[in-house]
Amino acid sequence: MRIPIETYELDNGLFVTLSEDHTAPIVAVNLWYHVGSANERAGRTGFAHLFEHMLFQGSAHVGSNEHFELIQRAGGTLNGSTWLERTNYYETVPSHQLALALWLEADRMGDLLPAMTQEKLDTQRDVVKNERRWAVDNQPYGTMLEKLQELVFPRSHPFHHSLIGSMEDLSEASLDDIAQFFATYYTPDNAVLSIAGDFESAEARRLIARYFAPIPKGQGKPPLPPMHLPAVFGRPSREVVSDNVSVSRLFLAFRSPVYGSAEYYAASVTSAILGLRKGSRLHRSLVRDRQIASDATSYTFDLAKGNDLLVVDVTARPEIGPSQLEEEVEREIDLVYSEGVAQLEVDRAIALIETDLVSSLQSAGERADRLSLFATYFRKPQLINEQAAAYRAVNAERVNALIAERLGPENRASLMYVPRDGVESEPMLAAAVSAG
């Protein structure tokens, strides 16, 4: 199945994707800005995300928090999110409210700064610090993302530092930073706009021209440093975190082919074979048969710059210590590495992925988000229609080639969380424990 797609570009560089679907009177507007935590300068970790919060604090013609209010009054849903390499903003509204959603997005893209005040920045800084406390500091395993980034990317790499940021750097962020970041990255030529759902193309084009065409093109953004790293880590690395958790949990990461490459699809299928749903290898072996884990999953990060990461995530049963957990997981990976996988396992993984691909096209918001993804990274939103075929082209031979190249002992980084109170019983590990 294929969804209809039209694309074009405004003179100011805004890349537009339209995809009509008239089954329900709903339309989704979705913007991706090609900027994320990777673009932050030294001493400003967390800024891209703090900036995302500021985009809901009003713009030239929109009051503080009015963006939220106007969309909810219109019967719509909305939000935004920040990732290592992009930031997105989106709303789904009843289709007769399309113009409102477009105007609100255009107003903050074109004219954000008049609405920015020190007081708003201070409040959102507090909100974000509380977000960090809530999602990272006061949540078991909440530091996983920043610890893993630190462990697997070299210090000079843009993916090395924390996305949510440190409390110190968040405290330093100023209105000048806001102005500079806005001028550099929040420009039409650094953004893509996708609309999916119930609208008429001609009308949408008219509205987009009206609201977005007056926004001037940007001056270009500083290039990211080279991000490509060797195919494998080269030597195993590990960190043990003694933390306020009840059971041990291992995140085992492998450097893997960059998102969107042909080999990426083999890596994605490999992660599904290892840890997608209960019939996967790790779940079946560690949770069901050997009963040393209460959960086992695997996934790819889907990073589109440099290299991707494939992560195996296994939570130990309470009676299983970290050394045994690590040994058992490594043994499973070694087995896959030495013997490869069978076509039946590949078929199971692809069948599940296919159902997920079709399911994800049901909501207008998700459709628009995927169109923006492919438009941002590859300038080719049509890739949304080629995913199923790309997965179906993966076979056991390609998966086993990927496994041979990437799952070996020289390409493993292990991040182990250990209950703080349980460390004493594991004297071997205590020496390696970090401050957490």
Add this chain to the structure above:
Amino acid sequence: MVTAVRPKPSAPREYRFPSFTEEVLPSGLRLVVAPVEKLPLVTFLIVIDAGSTIDPSGKEGLAALTAEALLEGTREFDGAQLTERFERLGTAVESGAGWDSAFVKLTVLADRLEEATALLGEAISSPAFPEREIERLKAERLAEILQLETEPRGLADEKFSEFLYAPESRYATSDGGTAESVAGLSRADVDSFFRSHYRVGATTVVVAGAITQLMARNLVSKSFSQWTSGVGQGRALIASPRTNKRAVSIVNKRDAPQSELRVGHLGLARKHPDFFPTMVMNAVLGGLFGSRINMNLREEHGYTYGASSYFDWRRGPGPFVVATAVQSKVTAPALREIFSEIERIRADRISEEELSLARDYLDGVFPIRYETTTAIASALANLVIYTLNTDYYDTYRARVREVTTDDVLRAARNHLHPDQLQTVIVGDAAAIKDSISQLGFGELRVHAAQND
């Protein structure tokens, strides 16, 4: 620059909740079918009147365990084989139990539907409940309970229920059961619960997606209906509060950077006649991003990443809760703001502007809620579980629009009880205790996180 002229909406397009049919098959099984022509997907959702509220006393967690064990093997195939057969069809079956029903559900591409339903019928008609898998599921639940001790959000929810309801109420303990009750469950318990409650007369199959009523009827008649006829015996629900006086409980988490807060009291049963005014009242109080509580705690004070309130609608009166997590040092002022917002919405009529925000949102967002086959199926299941009228979704928007500021004031005065508020704080007792005791929000008790 971008125009200052705010756009006006165009003419709204009509929307109707997907039409559906309802029938009772000759076996006694109820079938609800919503044909939705959009994508080649079908969702099957089986609901059984075997939710956690009918757990026998002392065997809390049995309904959940039974539902989970349902797909762990038949006489012919073990659990691993079953799982693999489903997943090779591109589908993963989920089963579980909530307070008011047990469920089994799967979503599958339309061209694999026939095989998937035949397999599902086979799996659930004669579950073998292997001892080994029952013991494994119990151990996994025990691990989950242990993990709650270090997970402040789940711990706060759990402790809130415990302090809210009388100990003899099923609602006082988690739907999955306690460490003690789960440890005591056996294969025989599961088998007997299954035989008593998994009966065709207590079961509805909801089908939504790329399928006709006729096709659904044929598939369901062929694959299901093997269970015993009739319905199981219910159990009277006790949902009385533990106390009618305000009380504050601190569950100690040393050095916690935030206090996880729950404030509330018993709410209303789902079928309460004030459902609509109460829902709109809650939207203004804490249900929306632009609600009073979120605007106050997050946008005015920066105390939190987010604060909300909700009524947990169940067959019996589930809790009304305000939930948030605030920086430890502002725990007392944040609580004061929450209490004052609850008082304020009872004191004066909300403005027309506040009413229209809630009303227009709940009315307008209605079609957006039913974009997927799983969302449609679960909406239809709710009609059955809560015995709502067949035209419930067709009249929903009109009923939301009927609510007035007077109705909201009445709902707030009748259904919010500031003098009965229970407060649970998962946080650093040493750091916050003194300032909390000065609030006068009821007797203060400090508890350990561990259940010892």
